[in-house]
Amino acid sequence: TNASDIGVFYVALMISLVVASFATSMAYMVIPPSTTLQKDLTSASLRISLSLTAPLVVALLVIPRSILSLIGSEYESAETVLFILALAIIPSSITVNMISKLNNTSRSNLLIASGILQTAIFFISFFMLVPNYETIGAATSILLAYLGASVLLVLTNHGSFKSIVYSSLSVLAGFLMG
Numbered sequence: 001t002n003a004s005d006i007g008v009f010y011v012a013l014m015i016s017l018v019v020a021s022f023a024t025s026m027a028y029m030v031i032p033p034s035t036t037l038q039k040d041l042t043s044a045s046l047r048i049s050l051s052l053t054a055p056l057v058v059a060l061l062v063i064p065r066s067i068l069s070l071i072g073s074e075y076e077s078a079e080t081v082l083f084i085l086a087l088a089i090i091p092s093s094i095t096v097n098m099i100s101k102l103n104n105t106s107r108s109n110l111l112i113a114s115g116i117l118q119t120a121i122f123f124i125s126f127f128m129l130v131p132n133y134e135t136i137g138a139a140t141s142i143l144l145a146y147l148g149a150s151v152l153l154v155l156t157n158h159g160s161f162k163s164i165v166y167s168s169l170s171v172l173a174g175f176l177m178g
Contacts, residue, residue, distance in 0.1 A: 009135040012078040016085035023049035023093030027100040042101035050167035060086035062178030084139040091146035098153035118149035
């Protein structure tokens with residue numbers, strides 16, 4: 001992959017990370033109060049962070065080219081990459097919040113298993129997809145890694161399932177309307 005494609009990928013990745021940082025911040029901010037109150041607050045954190053993140057994800061899915069053009073017209077070529085990375089934001093938000101929950105509930109075995117799964121999915125898909133699909137393959141690898149980890153974590157903890165379904169459906173509805 002040439003250097004300009006990597007630079008364009010990096011900008012798309014940073015845009016998606018900024019949007020995902022809302023959920024990450026919520027997940028990290030809930031750890032101290034959960035410890036102090038001896039009560040797990042991560043379900044509320046997940047619900048709030050997904051509610052705040054969903055509209056931004058819809059914007060990235062509906063108008064990725066316009067968002068990239070704000071930075072410069074040369075970045076518009078990353079439209080597909082930004083779209084794929086935007087799809088990864090909800091699973092990454094779920095993963096980060098569930099990791100926070102695992103930290104609060106001292107379930108380190110599941111925490112380690114999800115980390116190993118996420119890393120394995122990323123590297124396997126990265127080495128399979130990047131040679132043929134370049135930056136789109138890299139973005140897809142990120143999406144698959146977060147999807148795998150979030151599915152594992154949701155299946156082992158059904159408490160936040162309703163919030164996740166509602167947020168995912170709202171993103172889908174917003175995308176279809178857009």
